[in-house]
Amino acid sequence: MSLRRATASPLFTPAAEDRAARKAARHQLTRATSRARRAAQAHTPAAVGDMHPELRPQYPAVGRPGPASGRGGHLKLPAHRVTTATACGAYPFLAEGGLGSEGIYVGRDLHAEGAYCFDPFALYGKLDGFTNPNILLAGIIGMGKSALAKSLAVRATSFRYRVYVPCDPKGEWSAVSAAVGGTTIALGPGLPGRLNPLDAPARPDGVPEDDWASEVRKRRLLLLGSLARTVLHRDLAPMEHTALDVALDHANAVAMAEHRTPLLPDVARVLGNPHALDAAYGDPASRLGAAAEDLAHALRRLIAGDLGGLFDAPSTAVFDPTSPMLTIDLSRLGSSGDDTALVLAMTCASAWMESALADPTGGRRWVIYDEAWRVMRHTALLERMQSQWKLSRGLGIANLLVIHRLSDLLSAGDAGSRGRALAEGLLADCSTRIVYRQEADQLAAAAGLLGLTGVETEAVSALTKGRGLWRVAGRSFVVQHILHPAELQVFDTDTRMR
Numbered sequence: 001m002s003l004r005r006a007t008a009s010p011l012f013t014p015a016a017e018d019r020a021a022r023k024a025a026r027h028q029l030t031r032a033t034s035r036a037r038r039a040a041q042a043h044t045p046a047a048v049g050d051m052h053p054e055l056r057p058q059y060p061a062v063g064r065p066g067p068a069s070g071r072g073g074h075l076k077l078p079a080h081r082v083t084t085a086t087a088c089g090a091y092p093f094l095a096e097g098g099l100g101s102e103g104i105y106v107g108r109d110l111h112a113e114g115a116y117c118f119d120p121f122a123l124y125g126k127l128d129g130f131t132n133p134n135i136l137l138a139g140i141i142g143m144g145k146s147a148l149a150k151s152l153a154v155r156a157t158s159f160r161y162r163v164y165v166p167c168d169p170k171g172e173w174s175a176v177s178a179a180v181g182g183t184t185i186a187l188g189p190g191l192p193g194r195l196n197p198l199d200a201p202a203r204p205d206g207v208p209e210d211d212w213a214s215e216v217r218k219r220r221l222l223l224l225g226s227l228a229r230t231v232l233h234r235d236l237a238p239m240e241h242t243a244l245d246v247a248l249d250h251a252n253a254v255a256m257a258e259h260r261t262p263l264l265p266d267v268a269r270v271l272g273n274p275h276a277l278d279a280a281y282g283d284p285a286s287r288l289g290a291a292a293e294d295l296a297h298a299l300r301r302l303i304a305g306d307l308g309g310l311f312d313a314p315s316t317a318v319f320d321p322t323s324p325m326l327t328i329d330l331s332r333l334g335s336s337g338d339d340t341a342l343v344l345a346m347t348c349a350s351a352w353m354e355s356a357l358a359d360p361t362g363g364r365r366w367v368i369y370d371e372a373w374r375v376m377r378h379t380a381l382l383e384r385m386q387s388q389w390k391l392s393r394g395l396g397i398a399n400l401l402v403i404h405r406l407s408d409l410l411s412a413g414d415a416g417s418r419g420r421a422l423a424e425g426l427l428a429d430c431s432t433r434i435v436y437r438q439e440a441d442q443l444a445a446a447a448g449l450l451g452l453t454g455v456e457t458e459a460v461s462a463l464t465k466g467r468g469l470w471r472v473a474g475r476s477f478v479v480q481h482i483l484h485p486a487e488l489q490v491f492d493t494d495t496r497m498r
């Protein structure tokens with residue numbers, strides 16, 4: 001058998017071929033080359049400047065600046081035709097293959113030049129290291145974070161996922177919710193909407209009555225504790241904890257006797273009456289009533305103070321589990337420098353929503369915390385979020401947290417503090433991290449917290465509107481989010497600027 005040598009020339013011409021065959025091959029190559037040249041001339045690519053911004057390549061033709069730059073424009077080699085099977089052996093490290101076509105369409109993967117789809121529920125269990133469906137989205141103002149969150153939400157509804165937005169401080173989600181036939185509850189002074197944060201969710205099938213009652217009690221205590229801590233700006237003393245649970249039990253007993261759900265004023269009334277509290281505790285000499293003075297005043301803020309008339313009456317909205325989207329508009333709560341009112345409202349609203357989210361048969365759901373950076377400094381709220389995060393897999397919930405800078409997570413407290421640990425825990429529990437453009441002085445912090453490589457960090461500094469670095473369980477993509485014109489119309493937050 002003669003030994004034949006193959007070369008990787010544009011057409012294979014085994015060396016042992018006779019003269020006539022080699023000549024025929026040469027002619028064939030000349031013809032193929034001139035055909036290819038004609039085809040190339042017919043299709044002159046548009047200059048980058050004329051391209052639609054969304055379709056511009058991530059890097060210029062000369063490659064990234066720097067030594068290891070993957071330059072494209074300078075190589076002068078003859079055209080090389082091979083099958084894709086051979087090409088992927090010859091060029092194995094060019095671009096990520098993507099996450100597959102399953103899930104919600106997001107836009108274009110700029111490295112692979114293909115469509116990019118994402119669905120945390122579809123990826124769960126399929127991708128190594130993808131341990132939870134939660135997402136962190138960080139980027140400076142105006143880069144399209146909310147637009148991305150809204151797109152994901154709207155597109156998710158067509159997969160029959162339900163979307164909940166427990167806190168919408170700018171009121172920009174109401175139009176989105178209306179567009180998909182969802183519900184919006186607007187809360188604020190003078191508005192008719194009321195939520196009773198002590199509402200109990202319907203008991204799931206198969207859970208014994210007693211177990212459910214103790215679960216509901218636990219949730220209510222957690223909520224009251226969060227509210228008190230937020231107003232008092234400190235942790236509760238042991239006697240205050242006791243006072244809270246005695247007051248809650250007493251208020252609950254009174255409400256049950258009247259066949260209604262307890263309200264915050266019921267609890268506040270017991271706390272504000274030392275004799276009643278001591279009597280309810282069963283020990284008149286316990287001084288529990290005196291110890292609960294601060295608590296009583298803290299709760300009063302939600303009843304008679306600046307937040308009066310929002311959370312102190314039976315809910316005006318019933319939780320509709322079939323509604324595709326539910327948003328809580330808190331934009332009327334004032335945008336003064338003090339975020340306490342917003343945090344209290346968000347605590348109550350999310351407690352009300354969570355009680356409905358706790359239904360494990362409720363299907364797959366998204367919970368979106370837009371503008372979450374405003375509330376990251378409040379440990380009580382972080383605690384609620386953390387418990388929600390931990391439940392996410394069991395309940396089929398994907399949480400999406402939108403912040404400005406990664407250092408918003410660090411502002412939750414000093415190193416080693418509880419707030420800081422909670423915030424870092426939230427970050428660790430997000431298998432998907434999407435980084436939009438960061439300020440130059442934030443790049444190092446972002447790279448450190450997310451473990452970005454030098455190339456990824458550089459990519460983040462060059463991102464434009466709607467373009468983000470997606471880190472999904474250690475794999476990374478640069479994705480241009482593409483908005484449908486109809487979406488753009490509903491999501492636009494720039495109208496007033498123009």
Ligand SMILES: Nc1ncnc2c1ncn2[C@@H]1O[C@H](COP(=O)(O)OP(=O)(O)O)[C@@H](O)[C@H]1O
Pocket residue numbers: 139140141142143144145146147148465466467480481482483488491492493494495
């Ligand atoms: N992918 C995109 N394509 C085109 N325009 C976009 C895109 N993303 C955002 N925009 C525009 O940018 C504006 C600001 O976006 P927004 O999502 O509100 O920013 P952020 O929430 O990051 O502050 C939007 O009103 C929209 O008009």
Ligand SMILES: [Mg+2]
Pocket residue numbers: 145146147371
């Ligand atoms: Mg926004």
